[in-house]
Amino acid sequence: MIQKKKSRAVMIAALAVSVTVAAGLSGCSSAAPTSGLGSKASGTVQFWDRSAITPWSKQVVAAFNASHKDVQVKITSINDAQLSSKLATALRTNNVPDLVTTDDVDAISYISAGQFLDLTRAIDDAKLRDVLSKPQLALATVSGKNYGTPAVLDASVLLYSKKLFAQAGIAGPPANLTEALDDARKIHALSADDYGFYFPGACSGCLAFGVMPNLYADGADLVTGDDLHAQTATVEGNESLQKTLQFYQDLWTEGLTPKAAQSDTGSGWATNFQKGNVGMAAMGLFGYTTATPEEQKDIGIAPLPGASGGISTFIGGANFGIPKKAKNAAGAWEFIQYALGKKMQELTPSGGFAPVRTDLVNDAAFKAANPIVVPGLTASVTGRSLHTLYHNQLFSVPAGPWQKMFTKAVFGGDVKGAITEGQAGFEAVLKGNG
Amino acid sequence: MSTSAVRDMSARTTAGSTRAGKRSRSTSLARRGARTGFLLTLPALVPVLALVIFPILFAIYISLNNWPLFGDIAFNGIDNYLHLGDDPLFLPAVAFTLVYTAIVTVPILVIGYAMAAFVRSNRRGAIVFRTLFFLPTVVGLSTLSFMYLIELQPDSGAANLILKWVGVTDGETPWFIHQGTALGAVCVLVIWFGGGITMMLLLGGMQAVPAELYEAAEIDGANRWQREIRITLPLVRRNIAMSLVLSIIGSFLAFQQFVILTNGNPGGSTTTVVMRIYQKAFVDQQLGAATAMGVVVMVAIAALTSIQLFALRERE
Numbered sequence: 001m002i003q004k005k006k007s008r009a010v011m012i013a014a015l016a017v018s019v020t021v022a023a024g025l026s027g028c029s030s031a032a033p034t035s036g037l038g039s040k041a042s043g044t045v046q047f048w049d050r051s052a053i054t055p056w057s058k059q060v061v062a063a064f065n066a067s068h069k070d071v072q073v074k075i076t077s078i079n080d081a082q083l084s085s086k087l088a089t090a091l092r093t094n095n096v097p098d099l100v101t102t103d104d105v106d107a108i109s110y111i112s113a114g115q116f117l118d119l120t121r122a123i124d125d126a127k128l129r130d131v132l133s134k135p136q137l138a139l140a141t142v143s144g145k146n147y148g149t150p151a152v153l154d155a156s157v158l159l160y161s162k163k164l165f166a167q168a169g170i171a172g173p174p175a176n177l178t179e180a181l182d183d184a185r186k187i188h189a190l191s192a193d194d195y196g197f198y199f200p201g202a203c204s205g206c207l208a209f210g211v212m213p214n215l216y217a218d219g220a221d222l223v224t225g226d227d228l229h230a231q232t233a234t235v236e237g238n239e240s241l242q243k244t245l246q247f248y249q250d251l252w253t254e255g256l257t258p259k260a261a262q263s264d265t266g267s268g269w270a271t272n273f274q275k276g277n278v279g280m281a282a283m284g285l286f287g288y289t290t291a292t293p294e295e296q297k298d299i300g301i302a303p304l305p306g307a308s309g310g311i312s313t314f315i316g317g318a319n320f321g322i323p324k325k326a327k328n329a330a331g332a333w334e335f336i337q338y339a340l341g342k343k344m345q346e347l348t349p350s351g352g353f354a355p356v357r358t359d360l361v362n363d364a365a366f367k368a369a370n371p372i373v374v375p376g377l378t379a380s381v382t383g384r385s386l387h388t389l390y391h392n393q394l395f396s397v398p399a400g401p402w403q404k405m406f407t408k409a410v411f412g413g414d415v416k417g418a419i420t421e422g423q424a425g426f427e428a429v430l431k432g433n434g
Numbered sequence: 435m436s437t438s439a440v441r442d443m444s445a446r447t448t449a450g451s452t453r454a455g456k457r458s459r460s461t462s463l464a465r466r467g468a469r470t471g472f473l474l475t476l477p478a479l480v481p482v483l484a485l486v487i488f489p490i491l492f493a494i495y496i497s498l499n500n501w502p503l504f505g506d507i508a509f510n511g512i513d514n515y516l517h518l519g520d521d522p523l524f525l526p527a528v529a530f531t532l533v534y535t536a537i538v539t540v541p542i543l544v545i546g547y548a549m550a551a552f553v554r555s556n557r558r559g560a561i562v563f564r565t566l567f568f569l570p571t572v573v574g575l576s577t578l579s580f581m582y583l584i585e586l587q588p589d590s591g592a593a594n595l596i597l598k599w600v601g602v603t604d605g606e607t608p609w610f611i612h613q614g615t616a617l618g619a620v621c622v623l624v625i626w627f628g629g630g631i632t633m634m635l636l637l638g639g640m641q642a643v644p645a646e647l648y649e650a651a652e653i654d655g656a657n658r659w660q661r662e663i664r665i666t667l668p669l670v671r672r673n674i675a676m677s678l679v680l681s682i683i684g685s686f687l688a689f690q691q692f693v694i695l696t697n698g699n700p701g702g703s704t705t706t707v708v709m710r711i712y713q714k715a716f717v718d719q720q721l722g723a724a725t726a727m728g729v730v731v732m733v734a735i736a737a738l739t740s741i742q743l744f745a746l747r748e749r750e
Contacts, residue, residue: 084716085503085715085716088504088721109504112505113502113505114505202700258589259608260590262588262611392717397698398701398702398705399522399698407701
């Protein structure tokens with residue numbers, strides 16, 4: 001009898017402790033779990049944001065929190081370089097954020113590892129499919145299913161000096177690389193201190209961002225294939241690549257580029273252009289937004305031309321993703337829909353980005369109010385990006401085949417040999433032997 | 435048995451038991467002392483266990499798995515260790531790091547020693563020089579690297595402009611585009627940086643040398659150089675050993691200066707071993723293989739440090 005009483009007392013005590021602990025835990029975790037995207041959301045959404053887009057994200061979070069009583073978003077800005085390691089650590093535990101923004105190129109790593117929720121149906125239900133940038137949505141798509149949505153667009157564009165163009169008698173931005181080379185020569189002819197074109201020659205990722213659109217505009221690419229595990233290298237025999245590398249080699253050998261370009265690992269990308277003695281550079285809008293107001297007056301913005309004509313861009317920026325273990329997926333999805341609304345997307349230029357809604361491409365009022373985003377936004381329709389599991393090994397490290405090929409072709413003066421080596425290098429990485 | 439014999443035996447027994455009692459008391463005291471000592475070290479031991487020993491054991495466990503940054507983990511024994519050589523950049527990175535370490539170690543020690551010898555006295559201005567020599571350490575290697583990067587820019591960097599002004603170069607030298615010049619430039623920066631901290635480590639030892647020894651040597655006719663070689667050098671042996679150990683470990687773990695100044699360029703030829711470990715983990719996204727590299731580096735450094743400390747130990 002005494003034994004029975006004792007065990008009942010133990011059970012009651014255990015229950016009380018469990019309830020207390022559970023209550024305590026729910027108080028300190030993100031929110032009460034809410035099932036199903038699109039259902040009524042409540043609680044707190046823990047949002048990890050890539051630091052590069054935080055100026056925009058903070059505005060959206062502030063507006064969302066002011067207009068939503070039941071669900072609130074708590075934003076944590078995480079340095080871009082640390083995002084993957086922090087997220088990897090979190091994903092191995094049950095302490096994941098409810099929502100993340102990642103570099104859109106990196107999203108595929110999380111998706112292919114099965115870490116993000118399938119948002120295909122939710123995107124359709126919210127009628128977002130037709131208004132979102134298709135090339136950017138493709139970066140969050142595997143086997144026809146969408147595991148994320150675009151957040152903001154960071155499109156590469158051609159920045160040019162209006163003053164130097166006028167002095168050199170150049171009517172407008174070049175339509176292809178042959179014209180770009182001619183323009184660069186005219187600008188350098190003004191004086192020995194004036195240069196035609198700038199590029200950071202030792203920054204692999206920067207070069208991909210600025211140079212790849214010259215190929216994309218021609219419909220060319222260096223890695224092809226929808227099956228991410230069986231992609232092929234299309235380096236050799238790629239006429240657009242050959243023309244593009246020749247263009248950069250000519251810039252270098254003819255002295256149309258400052259000497260600093262060869263060793264620039266990216267730190268001088270914008271500043272060397274902003275000095276006012278460089279005619280053109282391929283980069284993001286940050287080349288404009290980080291300039292002084294006086295410098296900005298002289299900067300013109302145009303879409304990047306293809307090697308043989310046409311326009312294109314590198315679809316950079318950020319994508320949203322909801323981790324599978326998110327405790328408040330419904331709240332996260334509600335926030336995503338809000339952030340993708342026209343009103344919030346119209347705020348993207350304030351952070352140096354462009355919207356991911358295609359309906360804003362043709363919105364005259366928006367374009368008139370934000371002329372700097374128009375060239376990138378226009379080019380984004382035909383833009384592309386690096387849709388491969390090996391984008392880092394291929395395009396982001398100095399020892400990768402992209403940087404080696406560019407260096408050999410441009411600074412080493414051997415386009416043909418560089419392309420042959422590049423094909424072998426790309427193939428090795430795609431086979432997992434890089 | 436006579437009474438005296440019994441008394442004698444009793445006395446001996448008492449003496450024996452007293453000795454045994456003393457021995458037992460001292461053993462007990464020693465035990466209690468050891469226990470107290472152990473308890474006193476606990477506050478320091480717990481963090482060491484939690485922050486050093488456990489992470490090392492866990493790292494070894496990670497290295498025995500196919501552990502991607504994202505996705506499923508699978509035990510693969512010593513596969514990661516067996517395939518270290520298959521990584522096209524790991525062994526070149528090890529070789530490059532060894533060359534870099536070999537280049538900078540002796541100059542850091544010699545310059546650090548010279549600076550310490552120069553500022554160890556309380557002569558006028560010594561404090562100013564001490565501060566100037568130690569300034570790079572206070573500023574930090576990352577900040578210095580960024581400053582250095584700007585000053586070594588072709589056309590616009592101060593270093594290039596000065597070299598042009600004195601007629602050595604045309605002022606357009608791109609220092610970081612060839613392995614040799616890039617390595618040379620980084621070594622100059624690191625020697626300047628490392629000299630200051632070595633100076634501080636040696637200064638403590640030098641200032642502890644009793645002035646009487648120098649006075650006696652001077653009376654015996656020893657000149658300044660002889661006093662340095664015969665008195666100072668042997669007496670700062672421990673400090674030199676410590677400086678060398680720290681300098682070699684620091685060089686072997688070189689990271690930020692190369693990331694900022696060369697980022698591995700050209701073509702990955704200035705990639706240090708820690709940079710490669712980082713790339714393996716966060717570019718290739720293979721934590722297991724990266725951790726195996728880390729474990730190998732850790733063992734190599736531990737072995738190297740042991741050898742150094744053994745070679746530089748105080749001989750009685």
